Amino acid sequence: MRYVIIGSSAAGAQAAEELCALDKDSKIVVVSQEGYPPYSRCLISRYADGRLLESDLYFKTKDFFKKCGVEENLHTTAAKIDRAAKKLICENAKEIEYDKLLIATGARPRFPKIDGLDLSGVTCFHSLDDAYRVAESVAFVKEAVVVGAGFVGLEAAYALTRLGIKVTVVERCSQILPNQLDIIASKIIQRDLEELGVEVILNESLISINGTESVYDVTTADKAHIKCEFVVIATGITPNKELAEQAGLDTDRGILVDEFLMTSDANIFAAGDCIEIQDVSTGKRTLSATWFNAVLQAKFASHNMAGGRRRYTGAVGIQNAVQFHQIPAISFGKTLIEDESSDGYEVISIHSGNVYKKLVLKEDKICGMIFVGDIAKSGFYAALIRQEVDVSKYRDKLLDQDFSYAYFKDENFGQMDPYKTIPACWGSPVWWLQRAQCMGIGS
Amino acid sequence: MKRLMVKLERCSGCKRCELACMEEHSAQKNYCLATLGAPEPKTRIFVESINDRPMPVVCRHCNEPLCVSACMAGCMQKDPVTGIVNNMGHEQQCVGCWMCIMACPYGVINPSFDVAQTGKNAFAQALKCDFCPERETPACVVACPNDVLEAEEIKE
Structure with a gap:
């Protein structure tokens, strides 16, 4: 079999590794636009501010492709899929034949429609190249503006602040992390960042970036000017679905796949940020741009490419863990409800100081959680959401300190069971006492 | 194993x-x-x-560990010989992103960080x-x- 993988980030690298192990006689070809070994996109802010070295970003080993016997085509952009001839045509006119193709093209940053995006000192924050740009230019930068207070924006803001730059974050919504957190949680995280010196301006958007060659300042919708030499645009991402679209595969906002991660062509699979998934927590089809989902999808997709039939279920679109400064936070599943009384949603929460825990329930099942400050055991709650476990029996205990996996011992979540049943006589002395009484000993 | x-x-x-x-x-x-x-x-x-x-x-050191899939630094690995899942002693280092904590269905991974320390040596690590x-x-x-x-x- 000839497997061709487009993309070498989370999904692409994982799929290459799995396919190597599954099908030893196969030929695997990876096509990647970038020129690096697989690196972790989520960690580039830690490289930019010097917390990590470049070598720490490689989440597989540096010679990973060579070790797996994978043919790598770096700096190569896939241009067209010829489905009839089962060929992938690259921009450098190279043609690669495939038996099974995996599209893991990921996503690209989305830019707002404002003036001055072409000035030097304006960058997005999506790839290692961007991190290099940030690390290089910080030496002469004193003030910076970050547009967008999502994860990428705040990671960038935190990294720049650590480098001693005065950072202003401009966010269109009325809170930071508007897709992941509710207002209480976002306030806690915002305060944590502000303590460090980051300035956050909410309900505000940029209308232009001004300067002659490099940035001089930015103008907001309020006609206020913020002086800065550096602007990071982090206003979201958009899936790279064009390749699939031009090949005539079904797409909507992202590439559409069935539960086996197969596209509308039986020889073409897709995984990662470029696809849409069926979210169990909301019941809707959604885009998902998280590392965890990309890796899981790649695992299932590669099994199915190698001839297996593994269903990819229990997907959740929003699953994020984060700690910018001192307060960790986790958000999982459906955390945002416009009106609590509508649609049968119920919310339980506790809040004291910097610790905030919230669960969203619907029909005896948990469908979303936000944990801030204390994130222990959050994975257990996440599993309850993923597996749609009925929690009605323990409704009033859900946020107790001692609520734990012990309550669901019989749920093994698909893994080995470590609990051994032993003969009752081994268990407790009570058993022996009862037997003794039966036999009339001691009476 | x-x-x-x-x-x-x-x-x-x-x-x-x-x-x-x-x-x-x-x-x-x-x-x-x-x-x-x-x-x-x-x-x-x-x-x-x-x-x-x-x-x-x-910890069950799962056959298909979710914490390994979730790890964005690549430091959480399952040893192919012993089958032990661990985030220490590998080429990559734990950065304290807490994704494994969110992934573990049994809730047996915990965060550890020292708020007193900041800077490059700030200690943040998932414990399992x-x-x-x-x-x-x-x-x-x-x-x-x-x-x-x-x-x-x-x-x-």
């Missing part, structure tokens, strides 16, 4: 396994001294309770059962007075 097995009925909830775990994973190798130092000692095995009965919750690499038998198994825990050879 060895795995921790639990004979639930025998557990009396004395939590000696938790203490032994904290001790083993502290720099001082002594519980009392470890409580004085930083970071605060934390256990990687948990004796929870349900209906007034104790129940140890342990590493099956005590320096010992033949894990410390919790040795410490258990009721023979609840057992490191058993299993086939996968």
Whole structure:
């Protein structure tokens, strides 16, 4: 079999590794636009501010492709899929034949429609190249503006602040992390960042970036000017679905796949940020741009490419863990409800100081959680959401300190069971006492 | 491959396994001294309770570990030989992104960070059962007075 993988980030690298192990006689070809070994996109802010070295970003080993016997085509952009001839045509006119193709093209940053995006000192924050740009230019930068207070924006803001730059974050919504957190949680995280010196301006958007060659300042919708030499645009991402679209595969906002991660062509699979998934927590089809989902999808997709039939279920679109400064936070599943009384949603929460825990329930099942400050055991709650476990029996205990996996011992979540049943006589002395009484000993 | 097995009925909830775990994973190798130092000692095995009965919750070193899939730094790995899932002693280092904590269905991974330290050496790390690499038998198994825990050879 000839497997061709487009993309070498989370999904692409994982799929290459799995396919190597599954099908030893196969030929695997990876096509990647970038020129690096697989690196972790989520960690580039830690490289930019010097917390990590470049070598720490490689989440597989540096010679990973060579070790797996994978043919790598770096700096190569896939241009067209010829489905009839089962060929992938690259921009450098190279043609690669495939038996099974995996599209893991990921996503690209989305830019707002404002003036001055072409000035030097304006960058997005999506790839290692961007991190290099940030690390290089910080030496002469004193003030910076970050547009967008999502994860990428705040990671960038935190990294720049650590480098001693005065950072202003401009966010269109009325809170930071508007897709992941509710207002209480976002306030806690915002305060944590502000303590460090980051300035956050909410309900505000940029209308232009001004300067002659490099940035001089930015103008907001309020006609206020913020002086800065550096602007990071982090206003979201958009899936790279064009390749699939031009090949005539079904797409909507992202590439559409069935539960086996197969596209509308039986020889073409897709995984990662470029696809849409069926979210169990909301019941809707959604885009998902998280590392965890990309890796899981790649695992299932590669099994199915190698001839297996593994269903990819229990997907959740929003699953994020984060700690910018001192307060960790986790958000999982459906955390945002416009009106609590509508649609049968119920919310339980506790809040004291910097610790905030919230669960969203619907029909005896948990469908979303936000944990801030204390994130222990959050994975257990996440599993309850993923597996749609009925929690009605323990409704009033859900946020107790001692609520734990012990309550669901019989749920093994698909893994080995470590609990051994032993003969009752081994268990407790009570058993022996009862037997003794039966036999009339001691009476 | 060895795995921790639990004979639930025998557990009396004395939590000696938790203490032994904290001790083993502290720099001082002594519980009392470890409580004085930083970071605060934390256990990687948990004796929870349900209906007034104790129940140890342990890492299963899963066959398909979700924590490994979730790790964005690539440091959480399953050893192909021993089958032990661990985030220490690999080429990549744990950066404290807490994705594994969100992924583990049993809730046996915990965050550890030292708020006093900042800068490059800021200590942030996910803590999980590493099956005590320096010992033949894990410390919790040795410490258990009721023979609840057992490191058993299993086939996968």
